[in-house]
Amino acid sequence: MVLLKRLEYGFNGYQVPPTPRAARSARRRCEFRRKDYVQKMCAFDLLATVAGKLLLEGECSPKSVDTFPDKGQPEVVEGSVKKGEIGDNKPLEEKSCEQDSCERNFLFTEIVSQAPNSIFHANELTRGQNDACSRPASVITSESSEKVGSAEPMFNDDCKLRLGIFPHTLDVESSVYRLEGETEKQIKIESPNNRNLAINNRADMCNVGRSEAWDRKPSALVSSDDSQKFPFCSDQILCGSFPVKQDVVKLVTRDDDEKSRGCTKPSTTNKAFRPPPHVGDCRTRKFLPSKYWKPTPNSKDKEHYDSDAERCNYLNRNNSYKRQRSQRDYPFKKRKFFDCSSVSNSDEGISSDGICSVPENGFGGGALGSSPSLPRGPTNPTSLPNNRASFQSRNSHVKLKIKSFRVPELFIEVPESATVGSLKRTVMEAVTAILGGELRVGVLLRGKKIRDDNKTLLQTGISHDNKLDSLGFTLEPTPTQPPPSLCLEDCPFQLPCDTPQPLARYHPTPNVGQIAHLQGNLDTLSNPTGTNICNFIESDRDSAPFPPNMSLEKTTTDSKALVSVPPMKAEALAMVPMRKSKQSEAQRRIRRPFTVSEVEALVQAVEKLGTGRWRDVKLRAFDNAKHRTYVDLKDKWKTLVHTARISPQQRRGEPVPQKLLDRVLTAHAFWSQQQVKQHLKPQPETCLLL
DNA sequence: TTTAGGG
DNA sequence: CCCTAAA
Numbered sequence: 001m002v003l004l005k006r007l008e009y010g011f012n013g014y015q016v017p018p019t020p021r022a023a024r025s026a027r028r029r030c031e032f033r034r035k036d037y038v039q040k041m042c043a044f045d046l047l048a049t050v051a052g053k054l055l056l057e058g059e060c061s062p063k064s065v066d067t068f069p070d071k072g073q074p075e076v077v078e079g080s081v082k083k084g085e086i087g088d089n090k091p092l093e094e095k096s097c098e099q100d101s102c103e104r105n106f107l108f109t110e111i112v113s114q115a116p117n118s119i120f121h122a123n124e125l126t127r128g129q130n131d132a133c134s135r136p137a138s139v140i141t142s143e144s145s146e147k148v149g150s151a152e153p154m155f156n157d158d159c160k161l162r163l164g165i166f167p168h169t170l171d172v173e174s175s176v177y178r179l180e181g182e183t184e185k186q187i188k189i190e191s192p193n194n195r196n197l198a199i200n201n202r203a204d205m206c207n208v209g210r211s212e213a214w215d216r217k218p219s220a221l222v223s224s225d226d227s228q229k230f231p232f233c234s235d236q237i238l239c240g241s242f243p244v245k246q247d248v249v250k251l252v253t254r255d256d257d258e259k260s261r262g263c264t265k266p267s268t269t270n271k272a273f274r275p276p277p278h279v280g281d282c283r284t285r286k287f288l289p290s291k292y293w294k295p296t297p298n299s300k301d302k303e304h305y306d307s308d309a310e311r312c313n314y315l316n317r318n319n320s321y322k323r324q325r326s327q328r329d330y331p332f333k334k335r336k337f338f339d340c341s342s343v344s345n346s347d348e349g350i351s352s353d354g355i356c357s358v359p360e361n362g363f364g365g366g367a368l369g370s371s372p373s374l375p376r377g378p379t380n381p382t383s384l385p386n387n388r389a390s391f392q393s394r395n396s397h398v399k400l401k402i403k404s405f406r407v408p409e410l411f412i413e414v415p416e417s418a419t420v421g422s423l424k425r426t427v428m429e430a431v432t433a434i435l436g437g438e439l440r441v442g443v444l445l446r447g448k449k450i451r452d453d454n455k456t457l458l459q460t461g462i463s464h465d466n467k468l469d470s471l472g473f474t475l476e477p478t479p480t481q482p483p484p485s486l487c488l489e490d491c492p493f494q495l496p497c498d499t500p501q502p503l504a505r506y507h508p509t510p511n512v513g514q515i516a517h518l519q520g521n522l523d524t525l526s527n528p529t530g531t532n533i534c535n536f537i538e539s540d541r542d543s544a545p546f547p548p549n550m551s552l553e554k555t556t557t558d559s560k561a562l563v564s565v566p567p568m569k570a571e572a573l574a575m576v577p578m579r580k581s582k583q584s585e586a587q588r589r590i591r592r593p594f595t596v597s598e599v600e601a602l603v604q605a606v607e608k609l610g611t612g613r614w615r616d617v618k619l620r621a622f623d624n625a626k627h628r629t630y631v632d633l634k635d636k637w638k639t640l641v642h643t644a645r646i647s648p649q650q651r652r653g654e655p656v657p658q659k660l661l662d663r664v665l666t667a668h669a670f671w672s673q674q675q676v677k678q679h680l681k682p683q684p685e686t687c688l689l690l
Numbered sequence: 691t692t693t694a695g696g697g
Numbered sequence: 698c699c700c701t702a703a704a
Contacts, residue, residue, distance in 0.1 A: 635699090
């Protein structure tokens with residue numbers, strides 16, 4: 001079963017917490033706007049703004065998942081699954097998902113301030129954390145499931161879920177949830193056709209209290225004075241975003257039709273996507289929970305992995321480690337940014353459209369811009385480069401509306417028998433992996449990256465009549481963390497159509513992680529930075545090739561996305577921010593249950609070669625199955641023997657023919673005896689020798 | 691690198 | 698599947 005899913009990451013909703021002063025200036029800005037004043041913003045400002053928002057969004061990283069109280073992971077599917085047959089334990093297959101491609105749209109919508117929560121629910125968090133750590137592993141990973149004895153059985157077929165870029169522009173609908181209050185506020189930012197705003201609860205939207213608490217930076221904004229906040233809100237809205245509490249991002253499945261919940265009704269908007277050619281391969285790597293969160297690989301590991309065979313692996317780990325390190329700083333950086341923005345606001349660093357100028361370098365040091373000459377720290381608009389001033393006289397207002405940032409395609413594979421709950425977790429992990437990393441924003445004009453952060457929009461020539469369609473934003477990993485060739489892990493096996501190329505090509509420069517979709521009548525901004533980040537590809541290429549030309553291209557075009565993302569395996573994309581997520585530390589190989597035929601081959605080989613010669617078995621029967629290592633075979637044999645010994649009722653997963661199991665027992669018994677003999681033999685021999 | 695086993 | 702001690 002293949003599920004195609006699109007995940008859209010709502011850009012709207014990442015808002016720097018306003019300060020009283022900001023509110024004031026916001027009002028002023030409103031007036032300005034009325035007069036149609038010129039937007040004095042340079043590309044860098046734009047970048048900073050966008051990046052800032054995104055950064056905030058970073059809060060939805062694994063950490064959020066980890067700390068999710070009790071319920072474990074945030075609901076991944078809000079709309080569809082939630083509404084209907086929800087049982088988390090209900091196998092997917094029972095939900096009419098057997099079609100080759102069940103498509104659903106995921107809208108990344110919600111942001112909730114979580115930090116504060118963690119304070120309030122310390123106990124639960126602790127619990128939740130643990131849960132989160134262990135549970136996520138249940139689907140793709142064999143770990144937990146195996147432990148409960150349900151591992152193999154679970155996989156009758158593969159169920160893939162793909163999150164991709166939306167081919168079409170969609171309306172953005174976001175909602176703000178309050179964890180503590182358990183209230184839900186829905187905010188409709190814009191409808192596809194007419195851009196109307198439906199703010200159900202302004203106060204709620206503007207409530208920044210939580211973030212403040214989190215930030216430990218009290219601000220008058222905490223007050224519930226709607227009148228004061230509102231201006232700010234509307235201001236935000238102008239640029240296509242709205243203030244929300246930050247931190248937890250929720251995924252919402254968006255069904256055009258409520259009835260299509262069961263994912264039986266392919267979304268028309270997803271036509272660009274084709275089901276993957278094969279079903280066995282592209283999947284997201286499982287990000288392991290804290291268990292793998294090790295500070296550093298020990299020297300032994302190094303030695304061990306230095307060998308060619310494992311080099312990739314090792315590199316991978318190493319890199320992971322690096323990323324991980326930065327991740328540790330993440331909260332700090334975010335906070336910094338937060339503070340910074342506050343400062344900016346109070347300094348009136350916010351320019352007209354609620355876009356704050358420069359966030360400060362705390363942003364991962366240059367995360368916002370590569371240009372060293374960029375202004376840093378709270379900057380007053382007037383302090384910006386001259387070139388900017390020269391354009392101040394102009395009266396063109398550049399209005400940007402970023403509908404959403406897209407999350408690159410994700411390829412997730414779960415067995416049909418997986419539970420909805422595990423699916424949710426899986427998706428969450430994948431998404432989290434992508435969004436959790438430190439990102440920077442790149443601006444592309446007609447597909448071209450604008451690198452000069454100091455250029456004004458006008459200068460870049462976009463501000464006038466360039467249609468939005470020529471402007472694009474990309475989310476890219478921060479340069480500080482050069483994505484090493486993490487994609488090599490399993491690489492040996494690439495199919496011709498596999499995508500090593502894109503990867504390779506985009507290596508030095510990381511791959512565009514995501515595309516921002518702009519919509520509306522904006523002019524454009526120019527801006528720099530553009531580096532693509534490499535997506536780490538995991539590998540399972542041996543089995544399921546993912547034609548490069550597949551999804552992305554079409555999608556890209558369809559969606560008007562200006563930025564074209566190099567076609568690559570969805571899987572690769574999924575791996576993108578293998579970043580410093582605690583979970584991603586050591587990636588666990590995806591689980592690939594042995595098929596009956598594989599078992600057959602294994603049994604046959606063992607019968608012939610005996611146990612204890614796994615390398616030979618491997619060469620003999622699985623030489624072309626790169627993903628089966630001799631250790632795997634050995635392990636499989638182990639489980640086979642075990643399986644053969646237990647009652648059929650206790651067995652799970654794809655049933656292995658009893659005949660085979662009998663052979664297993666027989667062979668096992670035989671070779672065990674041989675071993676014993678081997679043991680005993682030497683003795684007599686030595687005796688003889690002696 | 692392989693084996694062998696515990697996790 | 699992972700991790701590792703041993704070989």
